[in-house]
Amino acid sequence: MLRVSFRHVWKTCVLFCTSSTVPAARGKASLKKRWRTDRKNSPWDGHLSWEERLADRVTPLWRLGYEEQLERKQKHQEVILSHISGTLHFPVLSILPSPVTEGYRNKSTFSVNQGVDGNPKTVGFYVGTWRDENIVCVSGDHLLNMPERHTLVARCYQDFMRCSALDPCLLFDAGGHWREITVRTNAQGHTMAIVYFHPQRLTPEEVDVHKAELVDYFTRGPGSVCQLDSLFFQESAMTRCTHEESPYQLLHGQPHIYEEVLGFKFRISADAFFQVNQSAAGVLYETVRDLCVPHTDQEESGGTLLDVCCGTGAIGITASPRVDRVIGIELIEQAVKDAAHNAALNNIPNCEFIPGKAEVVLPGLMSQLSSAGGGLTAVVNPSRAGLHPKVVRALRNQPSIHRLVYVSCKPDGEAMRNFRDLCCPPDPQRKLIGDAFSPTLAVPVDLFPHTPHCEVVLLFER
Numbered sequence: 001m002l003r004v005s006f007r008h009v010w011k012t013c014v015l016f017c018t019s020s021t022v023p024a025a026r027g028k029a030s031l032k033k034r035w036r037t038d039r040k041n042s043p044w045d046g047h048l049s050w051e052e053r054l055a056d057r058v059t060p061l062w063r064l065g066y067e068e069q070l071e072r073k074q075k076h077q078e079v080i081l082s083h084i085s086g087t088l089h090f091p092v093l094s095i096l097p098s099p100v101t102e103g104y105r106n107k108s109t110f111s112v113n114q115g116v117d118g119n120p121k122t123v124g125f126y127v128g129t130w131r132d133e134n135i136v137c138v139s140g141d142h143l144l145n146m147p148e149r150h151t152l153v154a155r156c157y158q159d160f161m162r163c164s165a166l167d168p169c170l171l172f173d174a175g176g177h178w179r180e181i182t183v184r185t186n187a188q189g190h191t192m193a194i195v196y197f198h199p200q201r202l203t204p205e206e207v208d209v210h211k212a213e214l215v216d217y218f219t220r221g222p223g224s225v226c227q228l229d230s231l232f233f234q235e236s237a238m239t240r241c242t243h244e245e246s247p248y249q250l251l252h253g254q255p256h257i258y259e260e261v262l263g264f265k266f267r268i269s270a271d272a273f274f275q276v277n278q279s280a281a282g283v284l285y286e287t288v289r290d291l292c293v294p295h296t297d298q299e300e301s302g303g304t305l306l307d308v309c310c311g312t313g314a315i316g317i318t319a320s321p322r323v324d325r326v327i328g329i330e331l332i333e334q335a336v337k338d339a340a341h342n343a344a345l346n347n348i349p350n351c352e353f354i355p356g357k358a359e360v361v362l363p364g365l366m367s368q369l370s371s372a373g374g375g376l377t378a379v380v381n382p383s384r385a386g387l388h389p390k391v392v393r394a395l396r397n398q399p400s401i402h403r404l405v406y407v408s409c410k411p412d413g414e415a416m417r418n419f420r421d422l423c424c425p426p427d428p429q430r431k432l433i434g435d436a437f438s439p440t441l442a443v444p445v446d447l448f449p450h451t452p453h454c455e456v457v458l459l460f461e462r
């Protein structure tokens, strides 16, 4: 009964308030094109539109041509990397560009908050700061890194929310339910949406009613224009929850999304990490593979590759044909299951993946690997928080590791502390007793056109 009555509500809502907010994909394409033409033509007068302010926050290099963006990033990386030891004494190769520079994101998370017009049920990205209490949510339709499918889903979610009887959850302690939405897409155009919801004091039965309305909207209502392949729902009272803390509930469609990189297929669960730019991920993984296991006619490959913070197994799996054995370690259980599945999916028999925190797993694993024949290479790709000191210690104090590849999306943050701890003279007080590594080569790879960020692949040897 309730589902029928909600359908009546959204039908009425569509008539009165949403015909302009749920544009067809073609309409959005022309909107983006028009905005881009406008910003090129309009003189710089200091009065920025909301779209410009958002673009300046999210994609601050959007006014520059791509070549100029790459030059800036190259220089910036060189400055950062010179801080490892005070001067830049190793080569930094030219930044590798992203094969695709527009609409490249395969994952976007849209917030919910007050819009420019004061409507609290607005889906988009923040302009302003919490400190200044001037947060405004602005639609991301015009952002150059955003695919149209993502903004279409965001628009539809906004439309759904505006028809829902429930309030949005803007501040956790101020009540409200509807929270952000994550959209994942792949190269084939498959689309997964994950809606985050604060249950507050609703009973499970009451929550079920709203879940049913959400499914109805996206499968039979106006949201069906998004052609969602998967719709997930996560109830959470925290900013971020893993699947173990609060399960990702599949409300509709397929439980996974699949991506293909360097000829390997990857299954990706709702809460598993995958590089946000699929085409540039190919460039990144090729670079990482070549630095981990150089493959020349003269050189024999083999040995063991330790893939620390392996996510769904992408680095280890793409390098696996060149080594005898891959051992991956990953915190998120769903990602570890994906990694094991991905090895089987690609008929790769020499990969194993261990769930857990690297700082807990690695020290014990190292003693078993001491006797591993054929050499040991490590590749680490931690999140922005960098590696735990125990991981750095375990890697440094394992004499079999002569080659270590560090992949970082933020080398000027916590990763810099890791670089220094890998390269400083032995320091028994801090239990850094193994020989020091030296950085010998760096390769920046641009995965994030229009933003100041890029990945850097750093080779350390000893």
Ligand SMILES: C[S@@+](CC[C@H](N)C(=O)[O-])C[C@H]1O[C@@H](n2cnc3c(N)ncnc32)[C@H](O)[C@@H]1O
Binding pocket: 272, 273, 274, 275, 308, 309, 310, 311, 312, 313, 314, 315, 329, 330, 331, 332, 335, 356, 357, 358, 359, 381, 382, 383, 388
């Ligand atoms: C930047 S992602 C890289 C994933 C993978 N290498 C890839 O390229 O797809 C970082 C990964 O580290 C994992 N992670 C974060 N902290 C960790 C820890 N303490 N121990 C093990 N894995 C961790 C995250 O869950 C995430 O999957």
